[in-house]
Amino acid sequence: MSIISQSPNLSPEYACEIAREFYGLKVTADLLPSERDQNFRLRTDDGREFVLKIANGEEDRSFLEAQNQAMARLQARQVTYCPELIQTHSGDDLFEVRANGSAYCARLMTWLPGEVLSRCKWQDPDVLRHLGTCVAEVDSVLKGLDHSALHRSDFPWDLSNAPVVIDRHIDKVEDSKMRSHIGEVQSIFAQYVAPRLADLERSVIHNDANDQNVIVQRTTMVKPHVVGLIDFGDMVHSYTVSGLAIAVAYAMLDKPDPLMAATRVVEGYQAVRPLSDDELAVVFPMACARLAVSACMAAFQQRLRPDDPYLSVSQQPIQRTLHHLLDVHPRFAEATFRNACGLPPNPTAVAVGHWLLENQDVVSPIMPFDLRTVSPAILDLSPCNADLPVGRDCEDSLGDLVAKAMSRSTIDVAIGRYDEVRLIYTDDAFGGCCPTDERRTIHLGMDFFVEANTPVHAPLAGVVHAFADRAHAQDYGPTIVLRHEVDDLVFYTLYGHLSRESLQEIEVGQSIKNGQPFATVGTSAENGGWHPHLHLQVITDLLELDDSFPGVCRASQREVWTSFCPDPNRLVGIPATVFPEQRASSDATLATRRKFVGRNVRTGYDRPLQMIRGLDQYLYDDTGRMYLDAFNNVPHVGHSHPKVVEAADRQMRLLNTNTRYLHGNLGDYVERLTSTLPDALSVCYLVNSASEANELALRLVLAHTGRREMIVLEHAYHGNTTSLIDISPYKHDSQGGTGAPNWVHTVPIPDTYRGLYRRDVPDAGPKFAEFVADAIDRAGGAIGGFIAESCPSVGGQIILPQGYLAAAYAHVRAAGGLCIADEVQTGYGRIGSHFYAFESQAVTPDIVVLGKPIGNGHPVAAVITTPDIASSFDNGMEFFSTFGGNTVSCAVGLAVLEIVEDERLQAHALRVGNHLLEGLNALADGHAVVGDVRGAGLFLGVELVRNHDTLEPAVDEADFVINRMAERGILIGTDGPMHNVLKIRPPMPFSRGNADHLLATLDDVLSTLPDNYQT
């Protein structure tokens, strides 16, 4: 029977009838969206699901048979993530149904549960790798298949036809910018793909792994993995690699770093089906061509269906992405893919490297002296050099650094290293638009700091390839690129920061002899503003960039750029022993740590960060990436605050000794410290950590009351010693813990979001305090003391309800107990409204414990109590802490207090904290996963929940958020008993601008979570 060219128009009832008649299935049917065919989702009562596909009347039956053969073949090879064909009663996998007087081909296959990849707003490297693997597996299985219907000579979606399709339809693309992008893609295809086509393997491929055809499920609530590759309707016999190129094309759409996304797909593919050199070279241009074809086809279809808005909407991601892709040189993409596949990124570089090693004797010295025989000073321009400030001031220090280095050397030259991490490139040209975006930090050349006007000699014979005066601040200034041809190899040397005079007589094409002085080193006024030096770079592929070839690259592309730019020392010949060893990579540091440090000393974040520098509220990792620190409260007045550093340094050089000798620092410090506390708290003990301080607080309780019984809050943490684990339910009640000992009585944490009494309950504070009274009763009426953080932190950044501490303290004191305020997290103005958080509860504790922030990272902690309690403790036994109250610690402690006051950090915390709180509350309105926003000043918590009624904690989501924030350069943490509270607790200089940056980034990250949370 002939099939009439017509769209099927079956009702769901009819679909159910077909299922019953041909398969004996009792189902319900829902129509699925489809452009040409009619597809129904069928569900049986017992939960089985299928897709009934009714082909368009125009569809060629033999093509459907070929698709079925492909699916059967995949099924036979146990490829579980493609739909499985179901045979009818009579054993057919393709049959005809009649409707509206016509006949249509129908098939039934399994339904793959999940969601389409395009709906996952965050696609992690693993899911992209997995996608590549699936495409390679499917196409490898299909390789053995052939069918005449799959040789579709003018099929527009066959990438072999891309140039024809683009030619045919480019004029229909209305947007002129898009048209010009497509034109560029067309020439890239002609240049990089066309000449290789004859050498590419051909086979049957799936040919449509676009993100609508890839089904994923989430392992945790957030992490997707591929469970399906569907739709065999674009299958074709073509270049095998185009199957990968299509997956890559869609994986790149709207990604912040499309090349990185593409690389992950290639990596996964390569693991199953290793790619040839030619295939690796064409993947990227082919992927761009696929996007161009899609844009052209959409323009064509738009002409046919002018009222279909979907056509132009679906093209927006392509428009947004294509122009970014055109910034990526196809050979750079090729090198990136090769690198990811474990191949040399740029094979020419390997050959050039060998040549240089073997031909040292023909290379002439670049400087007027031969650095192979005289040892120059080697500079450290990395962030590890404490003499090199971070930020714009660094330029001024370069000269001093060079002069100092030269004074230790026999010749007047100081070398800046190749492949060094540097923070000195502060101009906008080196960075992204956002301050925590990855910047270009890796130096690709070698610097020779010498006097201006020093002659520069050609190391080898060459020809002037390009020259320019790149006058922008921090650029190369006058620059010359020489081209060298040796044996069969071509490579380039680039000379930056020359004098303007060097460019006056020079011409492109001019020959330069080996050893010829052809330029001189420029002054600061002409060389881009740098201290005079020559930047020498060896380049094995100029990527058409010529004099604008970068001298500094992003760390994430380091391996690829350094392969294009081998170490210039191969030309210069400074013995390797002259270079001091550099810091270990984070992988090496991690390996050493794993070997020698206990495993339960944990690192934060999925990818451990190696920090090497800190300043104010910023940290810098070993790649020079800057992070906004919104998590660490220990550097209270800012990382490496110069006044703290100066105080420690000065005192360290004078004297550091203990409290057995008199020293003014101790008195100055404790006098100032106690002046911040209520008058009653006037006796101070200095120790080294908050754990030591809380230990001491317990001893004071015992000495004063003669009783050991303590009341503690559920989920509290007070330190790492044996007794403190005993009073820390956060530890003893969780993994590895053995519960509370009999002298410890735990009371519910006054959490007004999750607890028994909520915010709308009147007198929630005193009501929660009743649990303290109950605990006293359980302890027999007498108690040693009560310890509580004035704002519980690990308990989930809790703000105690008003009246809680007053009522709790009253119960405790009535039972003869003492009240300890653990202010380790909250002291020194953090909560903004008060210097200490207990003040916000209008109480005066008997003992206050301080730690963490009070030494700004130097180990200082303190216990402050009343003279009465101190005198009970003074029972004849000496109290001595070797380092507690040492002269350096006191100098540091005093400096911190002065800074808090001088810089008015408490008022600042209140202002910025309120702004942040307001912004977080606004985020809560837009993101259902945000259950609660709470805090005060710069002590804030955002609790994530999956359901606002049940308060099911969104634990995976919280972990997801902090890791994505870290990837975006913002450090926050999680806490709370279920680890579902985002903890924001930055160094106090954290600014309003930082807050806005955090809020915008958090908004973005929360938007990438699946949107199925219930309010």
Ligand SMILES: Cc1ncc(COP(=O)(O)O)c(C=O)c1O
């Ligand atoms: C509230 C509280 N008390 C005490 C400590 C113990 O401090 P350290 O680790 O400095 O001994 C901590 C540490 O996180 C803390 O959060």
